[in-house]
Amino acid sequence: xxxxxxxxxIGNRSPWVPSGVTLCCSFLLILILYWPTGAAIVSQWRTxxxxxxxxxxxxxxxxxxxxxxxxxxxxxxxxxxxxPVLLLLSFGWLLGHLAAIGVVQQFCVVAMVIxxxxxxxxxxxxxxxxxxxxxxxxxxxxxxxxxxxxxDFSAWFAVKMLDLCxxxxxxxxxxxxxxxxxxxxxxxxxxxxxxxSSLAVGFLFAGLMYRTWVRRIAFFLASAVVPIVxxxxxxxxxxxxxxxxxxxxxxxxxxxxxxxxxxxxxMVLLLAVGSWWREKSNQPTDATSLPxxxxxxxxxxxxxxxxxAAPTVAFACCSLVAVGLAPVSIKFLWASTGExxxxxxxxxxxxxxxxxxxxxxxGWKPAFFAPNTELVQSYEIQTQPVKxxxxxxxxxxxxxxxxxxxNALFDRKVWWRTKExxxxxxxxxxxxxxxxxxxxxxxRSVVVWSWYWVDGKYTGSDVLAKTLLxxxxxxxxxxxxxxxxxxxxxxxxxxAAVEILRQFLDHISLRESLTPSAS
Numbered sequence: 001x002x003x004x005x006x007x008x009x010i011g012n013r014s015p016w017v018p019s020g021v022t023l024c025c026s027f028l029l030i031l032i033l034y035w036p037t038g039a040a041i042v043s044q045w046r047t048x049x050x051x052x053x054x055x056x057x058x059x060x061x062x063x064x065x066x067x068x069x070x071x072x073x074x075x076x077x078x079x080x081x082x083x084p085v086l087l088l089l090s091f092g093w094l095l096g097h098l099a100a101i102g103v104v105q106q107f108c109v110v111a112m113v114i115x116x117x118x119x120x121x122x123x124x125x126x127x128x129x130x131x132x133x134x135x136x137x138x139x140x141x142x143x144x145x146x147x148x149x150x151x152d153f154s155a156w157f158a159v160k161m162l163d164l165c166x167x168x169x170x171x172x173x174x175x176x177x178x179x180x181x182x183x184x185x186x187x188x189x190x191x192x193x194x195x196x197s198s199l200a201v202g203f204l205f206a207g208l209m210y211r212t213w214v215r216r217i218a219f220f221l222a223s224a225v226v227p228i229v230x231x232x233x234x235x236x237x238x239x240x241x242x243x244x245x246x247x248x249x250x251x252x253x254x255x256x257x258x259x260x261x262x263x264x265x266x267m268v269l270l271l272a273v274g275s276w277w278r279e280k281s282n283q284p285t286d287a288t289s290l291p292x293x294x295x296x297x298x299x300x301x302x303x304x305x306x307x308x309a310a311p312t313v314a315f316a317c318c319s320l321v322a323v324g325l326a327p328v329s330i331k332f333l334w335a336s337t338g339e340x341x342x343x344x345x346x347x348x349x350x351x352x353x354x355x356x357x358x359x360x361x362x363g364w365k366p367a368f369f370a371p372n373t374e375l376v377q378s379y380e381i382q383t384q385p386v387k388x389x390x391x392x393x394x395x396x397x398x399x400x401x402x403x404x405x406x407n408a409l410f411d412r413k414v415w416w417r418t419k420e421x422x423x424x425x426x427x428x429x430x431x432x433x434x435x436x437x438x439x440x441x442x443x444r445s446v447v448v449w450s451w452y453w454v455d456g457k458y459t460g461s462d463v464l465a466k467t468l469l470x471x472x473x474x475x476x477x478x479x480x481x482x483x484x485x486x487x488x489x490x491x492x493x494x495x496a497a498v499e500i501l502r503q504f505l506d507h508i509s510l511r512e513s514l515t516p517s518a519s
Contacts, residue, residue, distance in 0.1 A: 041110075157236065209278045
């Protein structure tokens, strides 16, 4: 009799065996097919901004372990509804790869892992594991695109607070000048490290402490707003303390230490306030909790007698196709054509009053990530210097990042940004918005206009440029893409730099320049 009971116990657990094997094989497959994407995620975890990423997987696994008693009462049943989602994520990764958008690729890979777990184990178990699975999304290093906006907000807020406190202050771009010195709200001062950490902690806290979605969403939003405002207050406090103390307080690395102490205090207060609204219950309070008796015994007995290996294997085969479709498609879209040729941009067609010169009187030059070829040329209009810069990316170049945060429009060691704007312009009959940047060095001020050329079209929009790049690479367009920038010195005793740049665009033909010759 005892042997029979043991057999029944083994039989009750047997549905998890094919599911567990399928999950392990699926994870291995994703790791092999998307190894570069996974390696990119881990490499960003090594930075101070996303170092919390190393904790995401262990915390998620511990949350699963806490639910082991609930999981024993559930029967894994594959759901084929996960396959369309896998196809969508695979296609999303493909688009992200074509546009060289790392965060999209990383999000899709992590989401594939979550959907695979849902598909293999079924909707009931997926619902029970909703919190730990959703928490895995915080393993994706995201938020770098918000850094400039966070810098601008922190600088603006600090200046407003200093002005209210009666401190003489001047804001130039992200530089705050007070009588005791000049401060820059750099990328490290944007608060992105505090924001990403706070969002992860806030999501976990809301899922564990609250039952109603209103409270969960409210606390999660608070975990986003509070660190942004707190960082702006921190920037204000650093500048204010340095001003009142004659730079004896909050100078050097002190402000970094004060920042982390301040952030820790803010998070403790946020969690303490959130605990006041904690919803007490005898059952687990996160969205993943399910009744222990998730069905009557009759239904469970029927489920235990179903054949599990066949649908699990069928789902595994279908998911193999869905997950592997994107990497295989990349091989066809970017088939190797041998050694990449060297490109040279053709000469520019200019007309009077533009005069080609060989003297660089501005001293400004962008630094864009790994273009195939660059063109730098100096001109003169009404005795005022103008500089043209073109970075060309060939269609075969896989690592080309036409739109990237690593692209630098100016050398930050020499220049600092004082203002940004969008202006309407026209080139060769195409009207679009151009990104306008005012920069300054110790010697001169320069106005820079920058935009993209993709799929034969001009645009100043990052989003539209990425969209056109995906379209061009998906259709295997052979024209390539380029980043174009022109700059003119802005002096009060000369014609306004903006007018000079408009005249320059009216008298130059870029279409021929953007058709490189291979050598």
